[in-house]
Amino acid sequence: MKKLVVLSGAGISAESGIKTFRESNGLWENHEVTDVASPEGWERDPHLVLDFYNQRRKQLLECEPNAGHKGIVELEKNFDVHVITQNVDNLHERAGSSKILHLHGELTKVESTKDKNLVYDLDGWELKWGDKCEKGAQLRPHIVWFGEAVPAIEPAIELTRAADILVVVGTSLNVYPAAGLINYVSKRTPIYLIDPGQPLYTPAPNITFINEKASTGVQKLINLLSQ
Numbered sequence: 001m002k003k004l005v006v007l008s009g010a011g012i013s014a015e016s017g018i019k020t021f022r023e024s025n026g027l028w029e030n031h032e033v034t035d036v037a038s039p040e041g042w043e044r045d046p047h048l049v050l051d052f053y054n055q056r057r058k059q060l061l062e063c064e065p066n067a068g069h070k071g072i073v074e075l076e077k078n079f080d081v082h083v084i085t086q087n088v089d090n091l092h093e094r095a096g097s098s099k100i101l102h103l104h105g106e107l108t109k110v111e112s113t114k115d116k117n118l119v120y121d122l123d124g125w126e127l128k129w130g131d132k133c134e135k136g137a138q139l140r141p142h143i144v145w146f147g148e149a150v151p152a153i154e155p156a157i158e159l160t161r162a163a164d165i166l167v168v169v170g171t172s173l174n175v176y177p178a179a180g181l182i183n184y185v186s187k188r189t190p191i192y193l194i195d196p197g198q199p200l201y202t203p204a205p206n207i208t209f210i211n212e213k214a215s216t217g218v219q220k221l222i223n224l225l226s227q
């Protein structure tokens with residue numbers, strides 16, 4: 001089976017009701033990204049950060065995977081599909097994708113502020129000040145904040161290098177190192193970009209741009225690949 005690697009971003013979850021980042025004037029649900037998604041923001045006001053991610057988790061409970069997520073599952077019938085996602089939601093999992101690598105962490109998990117290797121599934125949506133790890137340190141959201149290392153980038157690079165087909169869906173390709181993954185495919189590897197807007201990319205013979213929302217764009221991709 002050919003290896004098909006999907007690099008997804010906020011746009012794939014837009015039709016499930018989760019706002020993208022760069023279409024909100026640099027604000028994330030009315031907050032400066034640096035206030036809620038950086039180690040400095042956490043130092044300054046951990047209560048604000050905890051509340052922010054609690055609200056995101058609560059919102060996620062009301063969201064369902066859309067036809068874009070489901071179409072990517074459908075691709076597993078004919079391809080060895082690996083999803084690399086920048087999203088912290090769990091909509092790829094809930095749609096049924098079997099191989100998912102989260103580059104920027106996961107909303108449903110929390111980690112120790114003392115030892116990053118101590119990661120736990122959170123029961124319910126609320127992480128409180130005073131919730132501690134087994135070493136007695138405060139727990140924080142399991143999210144890769146700006147300025148932090150992206151540990152999953154190495155396996156993501158390996159997957160992208162080995163891709164027979166790369167599908168990029170719903171990402172503006174603005175945030176590194178994720179955006180740099182596209183440079184690891186070989187020159188002959190076909191790349192399909194699904195986005196209703198105009199993402200940054202360099203036109204090349206191996207790139208097909210499907211200028212549509214994820215719901216219809218992924219379906220179009222399935223049709224193209226079955227030809």
Ligand code: OAD
Nearest residue numbers: 009010011014020021022086104170171172175197213214
């Ligand atoms: P962006 O908000 O930068 O880009 C979203 C992309 O999705 C844009 O290119 C939109 O045109 C496109 N889009 C909008 N609606 C769509 C739809 N219905 N179907 C398909 N595409 C659609 O989001 P990301 O590229 O994911 O990092 O942002 C990357 C990272 O920046 C995020 O993971 C986050 C953020 O700061 C962290 O939280 C660490």
